[in-house]
Amino acid sequence: MSRPDIAVTGLGAVTPAGIGLEAAWRQVCQGTPTAATDPSLAGLPVDFSCRIPEFDIGAVIGRRKLWRLDRFTQLALAAADEAVHDAGLDPHTWDGARVGVVIGCGLGGARTWEAQHVRMEGLGPEAVSPMLIPMLVPNMAAGEIALALGARGPSLVAATACASGASALSVAQDWLASDRCDVVVAGGTESGSTRLMVTGFHRAGALSTRRDDPAGASRPFAADRDGFVMAEAAAILILERARDARARGVRPRALLAGTAASSDAHHPTDPHPHGAGAQSAMLVALADAGLSARDVDHVNAHATSTPKGDAVEADVISRMFPHRPSVTSNKGALGHSLGAAGALEAALTVLSIQQSTVPPTANVDAPAPEFDLDLVTKTSRAQNIRAAASNSFGFGGHNVVVILTHG
CATH class of the missing domain: 3.40.47.10 (Thiolase/Chalcone synthase)
Known part of the structure; x- marks a missing residue:
């Protein structure tokens, strides 16, 4: 049997260029770097990163849930919200049992992990948040998206380091081709530019050390490249079988071939x-x-x-x-x-x-x-x-x- 065409019908992102995928598209088309000195990394050998500009994330995902979510999950929810709307889908009317969620993530709740360790060392075990574990485990990016969207099909997080987001798309393709799902919310999320994580990548020799020129530090394929620049982001693609998208009057943005x-x-x-x-x-x-x-x-x-x-x-x-x-x-x-x-x-x-x-x-x-x-x-x-x-x-x-x- 031939495999059905898999369509990309919705896109969403939160990146160092701003909120929404269109902001990222404008930034890359302009060729303007987003790397800058990062105050949270002050005093470290590498003190710069690509950070997402401040925005009211509570207005996007709901303020009542912010306290129990690490930033990597917050970003994933914001990107998913944009992608679902871009696809013209309504979680209130879809068959949630036929909707899957697969998200790539390499580090999980690094911010929560480090902050809560500091609290325990300084104030004792009773100061540690009872939400520590659900905030830091990587699978909660998929779990919280499923919860927010009423997606009751399969959900998981793919962890293949820097290939995780692409691995998620591959899993989503299989779910749709095998008829396990009609819609899959697929993508990746990360917010790991913490003091410990940045130091770890630096000690591994992976990061650029251009402290005098952060904006010019990320130089892919250049003769004088010296390492990457840490960034945070989330990106979500809505995937469906192309015939299903067309049946509801939606032209695919592209095909995941x-x-x-x-x-x-x-x-x-x-x-x-x-x-x-x-x-x-x-x-x-x-x-x-x-x-x-x-x-x-x-x-x-x-x-x-x-x-x-x-x-x-x-x-x-x-x-x-x-x-x-x-x-x-x-x-x-x-x-x-x-x-x-x-x-x-x-x-x-x-x-x-x-x-x-x-x-x-x-x-x-x-x-x-x-x-x-x-x-x-x-x-x-x-x-x-x-x-x-x-x-x-x-x-x-x-x-x-x-x-x-x-x-």
């Missing part, structure tokens, strides 16, 4: 030196979509601005796609939102397809000379995109590739 995952089985944090796992995921994702490598017009690269990671990905892209499709990385503008990144970049790729526009890679005039890439830099490029690949890779050797096509 194929997904694939692989493992490097090489090193806890370093990518495979030849990108074997990444290439395998690309090949299988294309086969899943029924496409050849030459059908891909655009690649939204994982490209975090780390020396090893960008080099391996550039090599794999040039091997896989010798016809040199356009390449961009949104992390130059928005930083690296870890578990949310794969979903956010897939959502932005949907907009690239819809609007025939490839945003530039911020902070880069040209790729490093050893990279054979058609990297879009400086200004956005008008381009008709039939099919695009969105890459996501994570610590642990996780590789996830998502193929999106015109709806």
Whole structure:
């Protein structure tokens, strides 16, 4: 039996560019970075990040629940609210038993964990919140979305480090194709720019140390890249079978044509030196979509601005796609939102397809000379995109590739 087409019908996001996916789209198209000195990181070797601007999140998700939710869950709820409305769906009228929720998250409630540890050490065990556990466990992003939307189908959180958001989309595709759900709320969320987490990534050698130039620190594929910039974000995509969307009068924004995952089985944090796992995921994702490598017009690269990671990905892209499709990385503008990144970049790729526009890679005039890439830099490029690949890779050797096509 042929698999049904899976449609993207709704998008929502909260990012360092502002509230709503449109704000993120404007920021990446302008090529303007959001990284800045972060007062909460004062005194640390890395004291900058990409933070979401202050906004009244209680007005979006309800003030009465704020006290019991960590920020990563709050952001996920805000993005889900936008995405559901964008899809033209009404949780009051849908069949909740046929609605699933799958969210990617790498760290969970890091803010709550650190704050409550400080309280226990300073004030004793009785000062620890009784809500500590439900606030910090990663699955609560999916659990709280299901609660808010009355989604009674399957729900879970995918944790594949920086590939988590893309892993969530792959799971959602399977649920829809196997008829377990009619609608899936899928995406990723992360708010991990805490003192301990930032210090941990710095000690691992993963972060840029450009304290004198935070805005210019995230430099994907640049010759002088030196690490990524931590960011917080949430992004949600509403997925349905395309025939169901059209039956209710909704034209898909794009089609989730194929997904694939692989493992490097090489090193806890370093990518495979030849990108074997990444290439395998690309090949299988294309086969899943029924496409050849030459059908891909655009690649939204994982490209975090780390020396090893960008080099391996550039090599794999040039091997896989010798016809040199356009390449961009949104992390130059928005930083690296870890578990949310794969979903956010897939959502932005949907907009690239819809609007025939490839945003530039911020902070880069040209790729490093050893990279054979058609990297879009400086200004956005008008381009008709039939099919695009969105890459996501994570610590642990996780590789996830998502193929999106015109709806």
